Amino acid sequence: MPPFLLDDPTLDHAGTLLVLLRGAGLRVVTAESCTGGLVAASLTHHAGSSDVVEGGFVTYSNVMKTALLGVDSALLARHGAVSAEVAAAMADGALAHAPRTDIAVSITGIAGPGGGSAAKPVGLVWFATARRSGKTVTLSRVFDGDRASVRQQAVAQALDLVGQRVRS
Numbered sequence: 207m208p209p210f211l212l213d214d215p216t217l218d219h220a221g222t223l224l225v226l227l228r229g230a231g232l233r234v235v236t237a238e239s240c241t242g243g244l245v246a247a248s249l250t251h252h253a254g255s256s257d258v259v260e261g262g263f264v265t266y267s268n269v270m271k272t273a274l275l276g277v278d279s280a281l282l283a284r285h286g287a288v289s290a291e292v293a294a295a296m297a298d299g300a301l302a303h304a305p306r307t308d309i310a311v312s313i314t315g316i317a318g319p320g321g322g323s324a325a326k327p328v329g330l331v332w333f334a335t336a337r338r339s340g341k342t343v344t345l346s347r348v349f350d351g352d353r354a355s356v357r358q359q360a361v362a363q364a365l366d367l368v369g370q371r372v373r374s
Contacts, residue, residue: 211358212248219365220248223372227258227309230372236262236364237275237300237312239287240331241357245311245364260307263300275299288314288326290334290344297334297342309371310336311364317356331360335371343371 227234236246246262249255263274268287271277277295285291296312304310315331322328329349336342345367349359 211244211354211361212251213358216248216358216361216365217251219362221252223365223369224249224252224255224258226369226372232308232372233258233260233304233306234309234311234368235260235300235304235307237296237310238262238264239266239271239296239313240315240317241313241360241364242266244357244361245313248361248365260304263296263303265296271296271299274303276302286326288316288330288332290332290346293332293334293344294336294342297336301336301338308338309368310334311368311371312336313360313364315356315360317353317360319353329356331356331363333360333364333367335367337371337374340371340374343367 243264249259265271268282272279275296276299293312293314297310300310312334316322316328318328332346334344349356
Protein backbone atom coordinates (compact mmCIF):
# COMPACT_ATOMS: atom_id res chain seq x y z
CA MET A 207 0.00 0.00 0.00
CA PRO A 208 1.43 3.45 -0.88
CA PRO A 209 2.24 5.86 1.94
CA PHE A 210 -0.45 8.24 3.06
CA LEU A 211 0.15 11.39 1.03
CA LEU A 212 -0.71 13.88 3.74
CA ASP A 213 2.19 13.15 6.05
CA ASP A 214 3.18 15.31 9.01
CA PRO A 215 5.65 17.53 7.07
CA THR A 216 2.96 18.26 4.44
CA LEU A 217 0.36 19.05 7.08
CA ASP A 218 2.85 21.28 8.93
CA HIS A 219 3.61 23.06 5.65
CA ALA A 220 -0.10 23.64 5.10
CA GLY A 221 -0.51 24.91 8.67
CA THR A 222 2.30 27.41 8.17
CA LEU A 223 0.66 28.59 4.95
CA LEU A 224 -2.66 29.11 6.75
CA VAL A 225 -0.92 31.38 9.28
CA LEU A 226 0.63 33.34 6.41
CA LEU A 227 -2.71 33.68 4.59
CA ARG A 228 -4.45 34.70 7.80
CA GLY A 229 -1.80 37.33 8.55
CA ALA A 230 -2.17 38.80 5.08
CA GLY A 231 -5.98 38.69 5.20
CA LEU A 232 -6.14 36.59 2.03
CA ARG A 233 -8.31 33.65 0.93
CA VAL A 234 -7.29 30.76 -1.34
CA VAL A 235 -9.06 28.35 -3.70
CA THR A 236 -7.59 25.26 -5.38
CA ALA A 237 -8.15 23.72 -8.82
CA GLU A 238 -6.65 20.24 -8.87
CA SER A 239 -6.34 17.46 -11.38
CA CYS A 240 -3.58 14.91 -10.69
CA THR A 241 -3.54 15.65 -6.94
CA GLY A 242 -7.26 14.92 -6.66
CA GLY A 243 -7.95 17.48 -3.94
CA LEU A 244 -4.92 16.81 -1.75
CA VAL A 245 -3.91 20.48 -1.58
CA ALA A 246 -7.36 21.45 -0.34
CA ALA A 247 -7.32 18.46 2.03
CA SER A 248 -3.97 19.47 3.50
CA LEU A 249 -5.24 23.00 4.16
CA THR A 250 -8.63 22.01 5.53
CA HIS A 251 -7.06 19.39 7.80
CA HIS A 252 -6.47 22.25 10.24
CA ALA A 253 -9.24 23.57 12.47
CA GLY A 254 -10.17 27.15 11.64
CA SER A 255 -9.00 26.91 8.02
CA SER A 256 -12.40 28.12 6.79
CA ASP A 257 -11.37 31.70 7.48
CA VAL A 258 -8.81 31.56 4.65
CA VAL A 259 -9.74 28.55 2.50
CA GLU A 260 -12.69 29.14 0.18
CA GLY A 261 -12.74 25.63 -1.27
CA GLY A 262 -11.45 23.56 -4.12
CA PHE A 263 -12.31 22.14 -7.50
CA VAL A 264 -11.25 18.61 -8.39
CA THR A 265 -11.35 18.56 -12.18
CA TYR A 266 -9.70 15.33 -13.14
CA SER A 267 -11.26 15.06 -16.60
CA ASN A 268 -11.17 17.61 -19.40
CA VAL A 269 -14.97 17.71 -19.34
CA MET A 270 -14.89 18.83 -15.72
CA LYS A 271 -12.17 21.39 -16.41
CA THR A 272 -14.50 22.93 -18.97
CA ALA A 273 -17.75 22.55 -17.01
CA LEU A 274 -16.54 23.74 -13.61
CA LEU A 275 -13.67 26.08 -14.42
CA GLY A 276 -14.58 27.34 -17.88
CA VAL A 277 -11.41 26.02 -19.52
CA ASP A 278 -11.94 26.37 -23.26
CA SER A 279 -12.19 22.95 -24.95
CA ALA A 280 -10.23 24.35 -27.91
CA LEU A 281 -7.39 25.24 -25.53
CA LEU A 282 -7.42 21.67 -24.19
CA ALA A 283 -7.40 20.26 -27.71
CA ARG A 284 -4.56 22.55 -28.81
CA HIS A 285 -2.22 22.23 -25.80
CA GLY A 286 -3.42 19.19 -23.86
CA ALA A 287 -4.51 19.11 -20.24
CA VAL A 288 -0.92 19.05 -18.99
CA SER A 289 0.28 22.43 -20.20
CA ALA A 290 1.02 25.94 -19.00
CA GLU A 291 -1.99 27.23 -20.88
CA VAL A 292 -4.45 24.87 -19.21
CA ALA A 293 -2.90 25.32 -15.77
CA ALA A 294 -3.34 29.10 -16.18
CA ALA A 295 -6.92 28.72 -17.39
CA MET A 296 -7.69 26.45 -14.43
CA ALA A 297 -6.35 28.98 -11.92
CA ASP A 298 -8.14 31.86 -13.64
CA GLY A 299 -11.37 29.84 -13.74
CA ALA A 300 -11.14 28.94 -10.06
CA LEU A 301 -10.62 32.58 -9.16
CA ALA A 302 -13.56 33.61 -11.35
CA HIS A 303 -15.83 31.04 -9.69
CA ALA A 304 -14.81 31.96 -6.15
CA PRO A 305 -15.57 35.69 -5.87
CA ARG A 306 -14.42 36.07 -2.25
CA THR A 307 -11.01 34.56 -3.01
CA ASP A 308 -7.75 36.41 -3.54
CA ILE A 309 -5.42 33.61 -4.73
CA ALA A 310 -5.99 30.47 -6.78
CA VAL A 311 -3.59 27.61 -7.32
CA SER A 312 -4.00 24.95 -10.01
CA ILE A 313 -2.26 21.66 -10.67
CA THR A 314 -2.39 19.46 -13.77
CA GLY A 315 0.05 16.68 -14.46
CA ILE A 316 0.94 13.09 -15.21
CA ALA A 317 1.35 11.21 -11.95
CA GLY A 318 1.81 7.86 -13.63
CA PRO A 319 2.62 5.13 -13.79
CA GLY A 320 1.35 5.38 -17.37
CA GLY A 321 0.17 8.20 -19.57
CA GLY A 322 3.52 9.81 -20.28
CA SER A 323 5.22 10.49 -23.59
CA ALA A 324 8.57 11.82 -24.78
CA ALA A 325 7.15 15.36 -24.83
CA LYS A 326 5.21 14.98 -21.59
CA PRO A 327 6.87 12.39 -19.36
CA VAL A 328 5.43 10.78 -16.26
CA GLY A 329 6.14 13.18 -13.41
CA LEU A 330 5.50 16.34 -15.44
CA VAL A 331 3.27 18.69 -13.49
CA TRP A 332 2.17 22.21 -14.45
CA PHE A 333 1.12 24.68 -11.78
CA ALA A 334 -0.42 28.13 -11.96
CA THR A 335 -1.22 30.75 -9.39
CA ALA A 336 -3.61 33.60 -10.05
CA ARG A 337 -4.10 36.61 -7.86
CA ARG A 338 -6.84 39.21 -8.22
CA SER A 339 -4.33 41.97 -7.84
CA GLY A 340 -1.80 40.48 -10.25
CA LYS A 341 -1.07 38.28 -13.21
CA THR A 342 -1.30 34.53 -13.49
CA VAL A 343 2.05 32.77 -13.17
CA THR A 344 2.84 29.23 -14.38
CA LEU A 345 5.59 26.81 -13.46
CA SER A 346 6.41 23.23 -14.43
CA ARG A 347 8.32 20.55 -12.61
CA VAL A 348 9.23 16.99 -13.49
CA PHE A 349 9.14 14.93 -10.31
CA ASP A 350 10.80 11.56 -9.80
CA GLY A 351 9.29 8.54 -8.16
CA ASP A 352 6.08 6.59 -8.22
CA ARG A 353 2.56 7.97 -8.43
CA ALA A 354 2.32 8.66 -4.69
CA SER A 355 5.67 10.44 -4.70
CA VAL A 356 4.78 12.63 -7.69
CA ARG A 357 1.51 13.64 -6.05
CA GLN A 358 3.21 14.32 -2.70
CA GLN A 359 5.83 16.53 -4.34
CA ALA A 360 3.14 18.34 -6.33
CA VAL A 361 1.20 19.17 -3.15
CA ALA A 362 4.35 20.57 -1.51
CA GLN A 363 5.14 22.64 -4.61
CA ALA A 364 1.60 24.02 -4.75
CA LEU A 365 1.75 25.06 -1.09
CA ASP A 366 5.09 26.78 -1.77
CA LEU A 367 3.65 28.64 -4.75
CA VAL A 368 0.70 29.94 -2.77
CA GLY A 369 3.10 31.14 -0.10
CA GLN A 370 5.15 32.98 -2.73
CA ARG A 371 2.04 34.70 -4.06
CA VAL A 372 1.01 35.76 -0.55
CA ARG A 373 4.42 37.37 -0.06
CA SER A 374 4.47 39.10 -3.48
